[in-house]
Amino acid sequence: MSEHIVPVKIYVSIFLALVVGTAITVLAAFQDFPGALNVIIALTIAVVKATLVVLYFMHVRYSAQLIWVIVASALFWMGILFALTFSDYWTRGWL
């Protein structure tokens, strides 16, 4: 499998998308949305930005499947870390 070279146009587009995402994050933070919507909006944009960096700047979109497995394993174990910890903390009041 030979190496894929990402064109400059894509790098520029991703950079602009990241700048726009940052601007939207700041603007949205000053609006008072109902409930937990503020943090949901902020984290959704952050996840989208991180995904763009991983897929294009870090070339994962064009990488071997083994790299995908490694990245997915990180998210999987992070999920375990949060799920098990909060299944404890959030249920303590139930006793």
Place this chain on the structure above:
Amino acid sequence: MAESYVEHEVSHPALQHHFENLEQQREAGTLGMWVFLVTEMMFFGGMFLAYTLYRSKFPAAFAIASNHLDIKLGAVNTAVLILSSFTMAMAVYSTQVGKLRAQVIYLVLTIVLGLTFLGIKAVEYHEKYVSNLIPGSLIPGHPFNPDPHAMHLTAGVSMQHVQMFYWIYFAMTGMHALHMIIGVGLLSVILYFSVKGRYSPEYHNPVEVTGLYWHFVDIVWIFLFPLLYLLGRHLGGH
């Protein structure tokens, strides 16, 4: 057998003897860096967990403490880091297509932007020092002791919980800054060999894996900025 031996003789000087060819060497290097980055994600993950836990326990104190951070400097630093990720990606690209002058220029730009980030971070830390917001007794003789009025402390919010935010703030941004310093160090080594002309379209894996590390540190900040600087702004921050 004899043929492959001859092929070995004329192979690229950067090819290590335990790899079949440069392609395999490159993929192994990239994979190794990704495995390292997984351990880094778990490392920062623990701190993100602590943040989530204490923020859910003390939401009001965290909002008040966060509103004291400098949103302008935080936003500028986010832009600086995103731009540095772009110049890093361009440094890797320039190496891949053999534009070696551009490679050196983009590496220098990335280092300068990284140092700019650290400089702005130092200005922020100094402001926290002046406002007595360094938690505990990390600075001997200069304990955590902010002015409650300057913090806009509301009734029922404990200064201890505000301090908890600052423990997490300094732990996370401090570890992030340390990673930036290490990144600038790595890039300086890459720049040195780049100027010497070591990297080429055939052999550029060191540039690429250093880029992977740099982008990872950028991603950590992409999460830190909204979580630390923006969490209480909608409640009427200043």
